Amino acid sequence: MAYASSITALYQWMKRTGRKTKARVACFITMSESFPDDARQGIKDLFGCPVISRYSNQECGLISQQCKLGTEYHINTASFYVEILDLEKDISVEDGKLGRIVVTDLYNKAMPMIRYDTGDLGVMSHECECGIHGKVLKRVEDRRVDFITATNGDLLSPITIINAMWEYSDLLQWQFIQHAPQEFEMKINCTSDTYHREKEMLKVLKSYVGKDAEIKVTYVNETPLLASGKRKCAKFDVIPLTYWTKNGHLNALSRISSNGIYLIVSKHINYINKVSGQIEEGQK
Numbered sequence: 001m002a003y004a005s006s007i008t009a010l011y012q013w014m015k016r017t018g019r020k021t022k023a024r025v026a027c028f029i030t031m032s033e034s035f036p037d038d039a040r041q042g043i044k045d046l047f048g049c050p051v052i053s054r055y056s057n058q059e060c061g062l063i064s065q066q067c068k069l070g071t072e073y074h075i076n077t078a079s080f081y082v083e084i085l086d087l088e089k090d091i092s093v094e095d096g097k098l099g100r101i102v103v104t105d106l107y108n109k110a111m112p113m114i115r116y117d118t119g120d121l122g123v124m125s126h127e128c129e130c131g132i133h134g135k136v137l138k139r140v141e142d143r144r145v146d147f148i149t150a151t152n153g154d155l156l157s158p159i160t161i162i163n164a165m166w167e168y169s170d171l172l173q174w175q176f177i178q179h180a181p182q183e184f185e186m187k188i189n190c191t192s193d194t195y196h197r198e199k200e201m202l203k204v205l206k207s208y209v210g211k212d213a214e215i216k217v218t219y220v221n222e223t224p225l226l227a228s229g230k231r232k233c234a235k236f237d238v239i240p241l242t243y244w245t246k247n248g249h250l251n252a253l254s255r256i257s258s259n260g261i262y263l264i265v266s267k268h269i270n271y272i273n274k275v276s277g278q279i280e281e282g283q284k
Contacts, residue, residue, distance in 0.1 A: 070129030151210030
């Protein structure tokens with residue numbers, strides 16, 4: 001059992017070096033991150049064993065696990081009631097539509113969680129290749145705040161960028177960051193001072209995030225690990241969007257970060273301006 005990014009790194013290293021193994025592994029279990037399809041198939045071929053992903057979180061525990069015969073996630077219905085709700089409203093969406101994964105814990109007597117928004121996105125279904133009937137998660141996407149926003153406003157799962165970047169497996173490491181609605185940065189770690197496929201790579205990335213996107217390429221020695229030990233390949237950087245009135249008072253403030261979205265809505269602006277005006281008057 002390991003982070004998906006760790007097993008992906010193992011596969012990339014074995015592929016790059018041509019290493020083979022005689023290790024007898026019964027099964028690989030990935031968790032906490034999306035696992036690219038190419039890496040999944042590569043690990044199966046190299047080790048001759050199944051690769052299964054689990055969906056869990058610290059608050060609830062093991063919510064679902066991937067079926068051995070397919071890609072769907074069987075839900076732990078004995079312990080949880082799982083719903084997929086609309087991205088903006090607290091209403092259920094139809095099967096096959098992307099939405100927020102919301103969980104009700106049936107046996108948590110210490111801290112009951114009722115319709116707990118996990119912050120993750122997924123797709124529900126009622127069919128699995130194994131033939132078992134009942135709710136299954138057809139797909140589990142990354143956290144909503146980790147989604148990249150294309151220049152036209154469409155949300156892009158990090159796994160979309162990850163799958164596109166498999167074409168450039170000669171890179172040691174890479175990290176795609178969004179700094180602003182049209183400003184992106186690609187950090188790459190390669191064996192030379194410049195990457196010979198840079199222009200081609202940027203063209204592919206722009207086909208996803210928008211042809212009008214500005215993508216800066218930065219060469220690094222290593223992409224940083226998070227405190228959790230994960231290594232994010234695609235992420236939203238902190239984006240402060242501040243607007244001010246002519247007299248310098250706050251008009252609106254929105255802050256988007258990897259920890260969530262914080263909004264000071266317009267109905268509170270007048271109060272904030274009033275308080276700030278009183279402070280300024282008192283200081284005089």
